[in-house]
Amino acid sequence: MQPLEVLKPDVLFPLLLSMFFGIFVGAIPGLxxxxxxxxxxxxxxxxxxxxxxxxxxxxxxxAIFAGDIPATFLRIPGTPASGAAILDGFELSKKGKxxxxxxxxxxxxxxxxxxxxxxxxxxxxPLAKFALKFTHFEYFWLGIFGLSMAxxxxxxxxxxxxxSATLGLLISTIGIDVTTGYPRFTFNIxxxxxxxxxxxxMIGLFxxxxxxxxxxxxxxLQLSAVSEVVKxxxxxxxxxxxxxxxxxxxxxxxxxxxGALPGAGADVAAWVSYGVEKNVSxxxxxxxxxxxxxxxxTSANNAAIGGTWIPALVFGLPGDSITAIVLGxxxxxxxxxxxxxxxxxxxxxxxxxxxAVLVQILLIPIGWLGIKAFSLFVRLKTSLVMTxxxxxxxxxxxxxxxxVFDVYVMFVFGLIxxxxxxxxxxxxxxxxxxxxxxxVEDNLRVGLxxxxxxxxxxxxxxxxxxxxxMIVLVLIVPPLTKILSRKKV
Amino acid sequence: MSVADLILGFVLVxxxxxxxxxxxxxxxxxVRGVRLPGPSFFPRILAVLLxxxxxxxxxxxxxxxxxxxxxxxxxxxxxxxxNLLWISFMVLFxxxxxxxxxxxxALTGMSFLLMxxxxxxxxxxxxxxxxxxxxxxxxxxxxxxxxxxxGIIFTKLR
Numbered sequence: 001m002q003p004l005e006v007l008k009p010d011v012l013f014p015l016l017l018s019m020f021f022g023i024f025v026g027a028i029p030g031l032x033x034x035x036x037x038x039x040x041x042x043x044x045x046x047x048x049x050x051x052x053x054x055x056x057x058x059x060x061x062x063a064i065f066a067g068d069i070p071a072t073f074l075r076i077p078g079t080p081a082s083g084a085a086i087l088d089g090f091e092l093s094k095k096g097k098x099x100x101x102x103x104x105x106x107x108x109x110x111x112x113x114x115x116x117x118x119x120x121x122x123x124x125x126p127l128a129k130f131a132l133k134f135t136h137f138e139y140f141w142l143g144i145f146g147l148s149m150a151x152x153x154x155x156x157x158x159x160x161x162x163x164s165a166t167l168g169l170l171i172s173t174i175g176i177d178v179t180t181g182y183p184r185f186t187f188n189i190x191x192x193x194x195x196x197x198x199x200x201x202m203i204g205l206f207x208x209x210x211x212x213x214x215x216x217x218x219x220x221l222q223l224s225a226v227s228e229v230v231k232x233x234x235x236x237x238x239x240x241x242x243x244x245x246x247x248x249x250x251x252x253x254x255x256x257x258x259g260a261l262p263g264a265g266a267d268v269a270a271w272v273s274y275g276v277e278k279n280v281s282x283x284x285x286x287x288x289x290x291x292x293x294x295x296x297x298t299s300a301n302n303a304a305i306g307g308t309w310i311p312a313l314v315f316g317l318p319g320d321s322i323t324a325i326v327l328g329x330x331x332x333x334x335x336x337x338x339x340x341x342x343x344x345x346x347x348x349x350x351x352x353x354x355x356a357v358l359v360q361i362l363l364i365p366i367g368w369l370g371i372k373a374f375s376l377f378v379r380l381k382t383s384l385v386m387t388x389x390x391x392x393x394x395x396x397x398x399x400x401x402x403x404v405f406d407v408y409v410m411f412v413f414g415l416i417x418x419x420x421x422x423x424x425x426x427x428x429x430x431x432x433x434x435x436x437x438x439x440v441e442d443n444l445r446v447g448l449x450x451x452x453x454x455x456x457x458x459x460x461x462x463x464x465x466x467x468x469x470m471i472v473l474v475l476i477v478p479p480l481t482k483i484l485s486r487k488k489v
Numbered sequence: 490m491s492v493a494d495l496i497l498g499f500v501l502v503x504x505x506x507x508x509x510x511x512x513x514x515x516x517x518x519x520v521r522g523v524r525l526p527g528p529s530f531f532p533r534i535l536a537v538l539l540x541x542x543x544x545x546x547x548x549x550x551x552x553x554x555x556x557x558x559x560x561x562x563x564x565x566x567x568x569x570x571x572n573l574l575w576i577s578f579m580v581l582f583x584x585x586x587x588x589x590x591x592x593x594x595a596l597t598g599m600s601f602l603l604m605x606x607x608x609x610x611x612x613x614x615x616x617x618x619x620x621x622x623x624x625x626x627x628x629x630x631x632x633x634x635x636x637x638x639x640g641i642i643f644t645k646l647r
Contacts, residue, residue, distance in 0.1 A: 046633045163501070163542040170508065170535045177528040180518055184528050185511065211576060215607075216569035383607035383614070387600045388621045390576055394583045395596075395625050399635045404584045411580045423493055441531040448526050 002347045003354040011051045014044075015355065018058035019362060023370035025059070026066025026078045028385060031210065033063035033079050033266070034321045038206045039389070041199055041329050042396030049333040050348055054355040056329065060322050061359045064266050064301050065109040065367050069374050072101045081266035081301040084274040088286065088293025095289050103237040104291060105298045106367045108248055110360045111241075112299030115252035116259065116306025117356040120313075124342070124349075127314045131339035134315075136447040137458050141467035143440035146262035146317040148474050150429040158478065160425045168433020169440065171196055178438075179445060191405040198328030200397035201434060204410035205427050206321070207393045209417025211386050244295045247277060255300030259307020262432070265320030266301040266308075273300030306356065313337055313349070316439065321428040324435050332400070494546055501543035508536035575606050584638065591640030592630065596622035 006012065018040055025036035036059045044052030067078030072089035085105065092101040134142070147169075151161030174185045175195030186192040241248065251273040258269035277296035278286050286293045308319025309326075316337040318324035330337050335345060342349055397410035420427055451457050458464055518527030579599045587595040600618030605611060629635045 043628060043633070046635075159542060159545055163539070166535050166538045166542065167504075170504070170532060170539070173532045173535070177515075180516065180528050182516055182528045184515065184532065185508075208576075208580065212573055215572035215576060381609060381613075381617075383604045383609040384617050384621070386607065387603050387618065390579060390603065391596055391600060391621055391625050394580055395592075395629050395637070398584065398637075399629055399633070402636055407580065407584060411577070414580070423497055425497075445526045445530065449520075452523055453525060 003350050006050065006054065006351050006354050006358060010048070011054050011351075011355070014047060014051050015054040015058045015359070016362070016366070018055035019062045019359070019366045020370075022059040022062030023066045023366060023373075026063030027069045027370060027374055028078065028380070031078075031385070031389075032206065033060050033067070033081065034325065035206045035210055035389075036060070036063045037322050037325050038199075038202045039392050039396060041325060041332075042203070042392075042399045044329065045332070045399055049330075049335060050351045050355070052329060052333060053326070053348075053352055056322075056326055057352075057355055057359050058362075060305050061109075061113055061302060061363060062366060062370070064305060065106065065298075065363060066370050068105045068109070068298055068301075069102060069371055072098055072105065073374065079267075081270055081304075082297075083267060084270040084297035085294065085301075087274070088288070088290050091287070091289030092291075092294065097289070100233065100236060100240070100291075101294050102371050103233070104240055104294050106364060106371070107237060107241055108251070108295050108299040109302040109367070110363045111248060112252040112255060113302035113306060113363065114357065114360040115249065115299075116256040116303030117353070117360060118306075119253075119256045119303075120306040120309050120356065121353045124310055124314050127310065128339040128342040131314055134339075134463065135461075136443040136450065137461055137464045138467060139315075140440060140443035140447060140458065141464055141471065142315055142317060143436045143443065145467055145471050145474070146311070146315075146436060147429060147432055147440075148471050149262040150432045151426075152474055152478055157424070158475075160423075161429045164420065164425050164427070165429035165433040168430035168435075169437045170433075171201075171430075172434050172437020173441065178442060179449075189405075191403065195438075196409060196434070197400060197406055198434065199325075199332065199400050200406040200410040201413045202325050202328060202431060203393050203397050204413025204415075205417040205431065206325075207389060207396075208410060208414025209421060209427075211390050211393070212414060212418040213421055214382065214386055240291050241295070244292055247281070247292050247295045248299045250276065250280070251296040251299035252303040255303030256307035258300070259304030259319055260310045261307075262311055262317050262319055265322065265428075266304040269304035269307070270297035270301040273297050309356075313341060314339060318432055318435055321431055324428070324431040327435050491550065495550055498543045498546035498550070501539045501546070505536040505539040505543065508532050508539075512536075572606065575603060579603055587638040587640065589641055591643050592637040593622055593626050594640070596625060 006015075021040060022033070022036055025031045025039075026033060037056055040055055040059050041052075044055050047055075063079060064081050067080075067082035068085045068089060069078060071077045071082040071086045072093050075086055075090040077083045077086055089101045089105065092098060147165040148162070151165050152158050172195065174192055176183050176186075176193050183193060254273045254276055255266070255269040258272055259265065273296045274293065277283075277292055281292055283290050283292050304320075305322070308323045311317040311319050312323040312327055316327060318327050327337055335341065335348070393410060393414070394407055397406045398404065400406055416430075417427055420430070447458060448455065459468055512529035512532050515527060515529035518525045579602075583595060583599060586599070589595075590598075597618050600621050601614050604614035604618055609617070626637070630637045
């Protein structure tokens with residue numbers, strides 16, 4: 001039985017370890033789930049692909065959940081995806097119901113995650129069949145669609161998002177040109193002939209840049225100890241979950257949908273879910289310590305992870321920065337994400353889906369241990385955490401190809417990430433540009449070569465045209481709405 | 490006016506001009522007399538896009554918000570700068586040092602110094618840096634058998 005292969009120790013053991021690691025990173029404010037995934041990838045180089053992907057899944061789901069723990073107790077989100085969970089989680093905590101908030105959080109994360117995974121399992125294969133109809137023209141627009149969505153949905157200025165994506169695309173042109181074999185922007189450096197390696201770049205952008213940021217900020221990681229001892233009351237937890245079952249389902253569906261949009265991750269999902277709940281429920285307690293305010297964002301942020309895997313697996317289009325790293329890792333394992341993966345690596349996809357379900361089941365005991373151990377995590381010194389992250393960044397980027405050059409690549413991207421953070425330029429579009437660069441360029445050029453330089457077929461085929469219209473809408477509608485709303489005011 | 494954004498605009502202009510000029514030496518891609526998109530085609534499109542973004546930033550800074558005074562004060566303390574430099578030093582010199590004295594000792598030493606710079610007590614730093622280096626060495630060097638530098642000194646001594 002192929003799916004049961006994941007229960008063998010060579011997959012299960014790394015999965016469990018990664019989940020503990022995810023809890024640890026997620027629970028420490030300032031360290032993100034993306035960073036956790038970027039740091040764990042080097043450890044997976046020498047494992048079989050399913051073990052590596054299991055670790056990535058384990059880390060991402062648990063880190064997103066664990067981010068809600070400091071959000072509830074300390075009013076500091078462990079990861080950006082926990083921003084919305086602060087509002088009511090912390091208020092409940094102030095009322096002495098912190099343990100209830102966290103137990104709800106844990107079960108809603110697992111259930112929301114499960115709904116997201118079930119949708120992933122059911123939607124991906126038929127979508128992949130449809131994607132088989134895509135040619136160079138459609139893949140070009142699909143790449144552009146992903147990049148524009150990432151730019152529009154990422155926090156901050158849309159223009160800066162688009163600029164970040166363009167810079168990512170430009171970096172992806174470094175290396176030997178596939179069509180002509182001519183080295184571009186390599187400056188006679190042999191290590192650049194293959195292009196800029198994804199993984200060191202991502203470790204730098206998400207790992208080292210965070211260290212730089214933390215080390216130049218006044219705020220420190222060390223926080224006050226948690227006063228409340230967690231006493232789980234399962235009966236009360238289930239009673240609340242049953243009472244707010246529609247909120248949970250709604251949150252999970254919203255989360256999965258938002259996650260499936262390229263560029264929008266768990267953080268956007270959590271806020272949208274919270275906002276929808278506010279409108280739908282008309283609960284006046286929302287924001288003042290309402291259970292609904294915990295259920296909605298926590299079910300959405302974990303469900304979003306399942307959603308992000310849909311475009312990643314089906315089209316090879318990252319749903320967020322985590323899946324962008326995953327795509328880089330999959331290429332490293334020799335896998336080619338896209339519709340063909342469902343036929344060429346059917347066993348792996350089945351195992352991947354099994355792992356995703358397994359993670360939701362394991363999340364409950366491991367998450368509970370995480371809640372218990374939380375007070376230990378926050379007592380860790382900044383110096384230790386940051387030193388450990390730096391050491392992991394150095395060795396992790398070296399380990400890919402045993403290349404010191406990759407360490408320098410990681411360093412340069414660390415500086416870029418730091419500068420981007422300071423200038424409020426979103427990082428995710430750059431990563432997407434870096435990942436999608438080759439796809440976008442190759443499909444554009446092959447399409448133009450096929451048509452002898454005629455661009456018209458890019459706009460006349462039905463799916464191409466639909467995608468083009470969608471891109472135009474994505475780029476035009478938000479500023480237009482802004483202008484119109486200003487005029488109204 | 491945000492100085493940082495202005496600098497960003499100039500950086501974009503520099504990058505795009507560099508790409509446009511540098512890509513001029515890329516060969517043309519001609520098949521049966523027809524000139525098709527070659528190696529310079531895509532980078533040039535991107536360079537033009539970057540120029541447009543730069544122009545947008547300049548227009549925004551000079552025309553739309555000319556009276557806006559930046560409220561952001563990027564005050565970097567000397568200590569923060571020292572931390573930044575020390576981490577940069579650690580990243581850049583970790584492997585040259587590891588090639589000399591071995592990965593384990595290099596990582597322990599550098600982690601120790603970084604922790605001391607970050608105001609940890611020396612004995613605490615020593616124990617923790619040793620533990621971090623040991624965990625990393627076991628994961629990458631022992632379990633995954635990645636050839637981490639053993640160091641010239643120790644190789645010669647052996």
